[in-house]
Amino acid sequence: xxxxxxxxxxxxxxxxxxxxxxxxxxxxxxxxxxxxxxxxxxxxxxxxxxxxxxxxxxxxxxxxxxxxxxxxxxxxxxxxxxxxxxxxxxxxxxxxxxxxxxxxxxxxxxxxxxxxxxxxxxxxxxxxxxxxxxxxxxxxxxxxxxxxxxxxxxxxxxxxxxxxxxxxxxxxxxxxxxxxxxxxxxxxxxxxxxxxxxxxxxxxxxxxxxxxxxxxxxxxxxxxxxxxxxxxxxxxxxxxxxxxxxxxxxxxxxxxxxxxxxxxxxxxxxxxxxxxxxxxxxxxxxxxxxxxxxxxxxxxxxxxxxxxxxxxxxxxxxxxxxxxxxxxxxxxxxxxxxxxxxxxxxxxxxxxxxxxxxxxxxxxxxxxxxxxxxxxxxxxxxxxxxxxxxxxxxxxxxxxxxxxxxxxxxxxxxxxxxxxxxxxxxxxxxxxxxxxxxxxxxxxxxxxxx
Numbered sequence: 001x002x003x004x005x006x007x008x009x010x011x012x013x014x015x016x017x018x019x020x021x022x023x024x025x026x027x028x029x030x031x032x033x034x035x036x037x038x039x040x041x042x043x044x045x046x047x048x049x050x051x052x053x054x055x056x057x058x059x060x061x062x063x064x065x066x067x068x069x070x071x072x073x074x075x076x077x078x079x080x081x082x083x084x085x086x087x088x089x090x091x092x093x094x095x096x097x098x099x100x101x102x103x104x105x106x107x108x109x110x111x112x113x114x115x116x117x118x119x120x121x122x123x124x125x126x127x128x129x130x131x132x133x134x135x136x137x138x139x140x141x142x143x144x145x146x147x148x149x150x151x152x153x154x155x156x157x158x159x160x161x162x163x164x165x166x167x168x169x170x171x172x173x174x175x176x177x178x179x180x181x182x183x184x185x186x187x188x189x190x191x192x193x194x195x196x197x198x199x200x201x202x203x204x205x206x207x208x209x210x211x212x213x214x215x216x217x218x219x220x221x222x223x224x225x226x227x228x229x230x231x232x233x234x235x236x237x238x239x240x241x242x243x244x245x246x247x248x249x250x251x252x253x254x255x256x257x258x259x260x261x262x263x264x265x266x267x268x269x270x271x272x273x274x275x276x277x278x279x280x281x282x283x284x285x286x287x288x289x290x291x292x293x294x295x296x297x298x299x300x301x302x303x304x305x306x307x308x309x310x311x312x313x314x315x316x317x318x319x320x321x322x323x324x325x326x327x328x329x330x331x332x333x334x335x336x337x338x339x340x341x342x343x344x345x346x347x348x349x350x351x352x353x354x355x356x357x358x359x360x361x362x363x364x365x366x367x368x369x370x371x372x373x374x375x376x377x378x379x380x381x382x383x384x385x386x387x388x389x390x391x392x393x394x395x396x397x398x399x400x401x402x403x404x405x406x407x408x409x410x411x412x413x414x415x416x417x418x419x420x421x422x423x424x425x426x427x428x429x430x431x432x433x434x435x436x437x438x439x440x441x442x443x444x445x446x447x448x449x450x
Contacts, residue, residue: 092111092115092119092120092121093110093111093121093165093167094167094169094173094199094201095173095175095181096173096197096198096199096224097110097111097167097201097224097229098110098111099111099395099396099398100395100396100398100401100402100405101229101393101394101395101396102393102394102396103392103393103394104128104132105127105128105132106125106126106127106128106273107124107125107126107128107135107402107405108123108124108125108126108273108393109123109124109125109402110123110165112124112140112141112144114141114143114144116164118164119166120164120165120166120206121164121165121166121167122140122141122144122162122163122164122165123139123140123163123165124137124139124140124141124144124402125138125139125140125161125163125273125275126138126402126405126406127275128409129155130155132409133409133412133414134155134409134410135405135406135409135410136155136156137150137151137156137160137406138156138157138160138161138275139160139161139162139163139275140160140162141162142162145160148403151410161207161208161209161275162207162208163205163206163207163208163275164205164206165203165204165205165206166203166204166206167201167202167203167204168201168202168204169199169200169201170200170201170202170221170223170235170267171198171199171200171223171235171384171385172191172199172384173197173198173199174191174192174193174197174198174199174360174362175192175193175197176192176193176194176195176196176197177192179197188367189240189364189365189366189367190364190365191238191362191363191364191365192362192363192365193360193361193362193363194361194362194363194381195361196225196226196360196361197224197225197226198223198224198225198226198360198362198384198385199223199224200221200222200223200224200233200235200267200385201221201222201223202219202220202221202330202331203219203220203221203222203273204217204218204219204331205217205218205219205220205273205278207277215277218270218277218278218280218330218331219269219270219280219330219331219332220270220272220273220278220330221233221267221268221269221270221329221330222268222273222392223235223267223268223385223387225358225360225385225387227394227395228387228391228393228394228395229391229392229393229394229395230268230387230388230389230391230392231268231270231271231272231392232268232387232388232389233267233268233385233386233387233388234264234265234266234267234268234286234287234385234386234387235264235265235267235384235385235386236262236263236264236265236383236384236386237262237384238362238364238382238383238384239256239261239262239382240256240364240366240380240382242256242257243256243380245368245370245376246370247370247372247374247376249376249378250374250376250377250378251376251377251378252378252379253363253378253379253380253381254378254379254380254381255380255381255382256380256381256382257291258289258291259359259361259381259382259383260289260353260359260383260386261289261290261291262289263286263287263288263289263323263324264286264287264288264289264386265286265324265327266284266285266286266299266327266329267329268329269281269284269329269330269332270330272392273392273393280301280330280332282300282301283298283299283300283301283334284298284299284300284327284329284334285297285298285299286299286323286327287353287386288314288321288323289353290321293316293349293350293351294349294350294351294352294353295314295316295321295347295348295349295350296348296350297314297323297336297344298336299327299334299335299336300334300335300336301332301333301334302333302334302335303333304326304333304335305333306326306328306333307325307326308324308326308328310324310325310326310342311323311324311325311342312324312325312336312337312341312342312343312344313342313343313344314344314347315343315344315347316347316349323336323344325337325342353386354388356388356389357386357387357388358386358387359383359385359386359387360383360384360385361381361382361383362381362382362383362384363379363380363381364379364380364381364382365377365378365379366378366379366380
């Protein structure tokens with residue numbers, strides 16, 4: 001700072017004294033004159049030396065003043081970051097994600113009741129380390145750490161990772177009738193879950209520290225059907241309008257011709273809900289399901305600009321189908337054709353969707369008017385989420401809190417190792433070997449048998 005002040009003072013002195021000089025430089029905090037230009041000008045030193053002393057005194061005073069101001073600023077009481085940033089909230093996390101979720105290597109709690117000032121949730125992640133013998137509280141809110149004392153050991157860090165979550169819906173969050181929560185669409189249709197609640201979200205995760213390449217925000221798309229959470233899933237719009245309106249539908253429940261029919265967009269590209277940044281898939285696989293065949297459509301990551309209106313054509317004999325050319329999944333853009341092309345090449349055709357898979361069940365309550373101008377109300381059963389394989393997380397029974405689970409797990413004592421040799425009762429040792437050793441007891445092992 002004093003260097004800038006000194007340079008400003010030099011400029012002021014130049015104006016006042018009208019003393020033009022060249023070669024004044026600042027190196028390692030001191031002034032020197034360029035000897036190549038002033039070595040034959042001794043009068044320069046006579047005029048400059050008093051000025052140099054004044055400048056150094058002025059710079060020293062400014063440095064002392066700046067130090068005092070800095071000390072005064074640092075003496076201002078710091079605001080408690082945890083108290084100022086985090087508040088208690090009830091609606092920052094979707095209802096279907098409430099509770100304690102687990103798999104073989106972790107527990108995840110989304111609704112910890114702590115959120116940041118920008119309304120992002122702060123989850124708890126507990127890792128089951130050492131072959132599930134120790135539960136490490138790897139990510140949690142600072143306020144939670146203050147209320148629940150942390151272990152001090154070589155496994156768990158003193159300051160856990162602080163993660164922020166933000167949820168963007170990919171499909172409607174649907175509930176069964178007993179919840180008395182309905183979803184009304186713009187056209188007046190009312191959606192409810194049939195059997196099991198369901199929903200899908202793009203979960204944006206922000207880590208407290210800088211990660212690879214300075215990036216600290218990542219996306220993890222998730223889907224929930226019942227008490228199971230999936231990372232590999234497809235979504236599509238509900239197709240209840242495919243049922244023709246007629247008077248006989250009034251008050252009835254009807255299934256669409258095929259719940260599998262439609263274009264299932266691949267919406268899951270993350271490998272896990274992790275304390276470290278997740279890995280995103282470089283390729284996605286969507287499925288076009290018709291009455292007679294299933295067409296897998298491969299997408300790959302690209303740096304193209306996302307165009308929601310762009311379409312690609314899939315040809316099979318005399319039939320042509322149009323699908324989205326671009327997909328925006330987890331903050332990344334994927335395409336199914338090269339460049340400006342619109343023709344999908346290397347079309348594959350299979351008989352059915354890969355096993356095992358499951359779908360959610362959605363009831364759509366519709367209001368219509370028949371050709372006879374008679375108003376009717378009927379419901380159509382369809383699907384909007386398709387999942388493959390085993391779930392990534394399952395919901396616990398809710399009988400224990402996370403603190404009770406961690407305490408019970410970390411209070412266990414690992415049993416002693418099994419003996420090298422099986423138990424055999426009283427040891428019967430042949431002392432004759434010691435009392436009367438064989439004559440060749442000192443022979444080398446290599447000489448035995450010779």
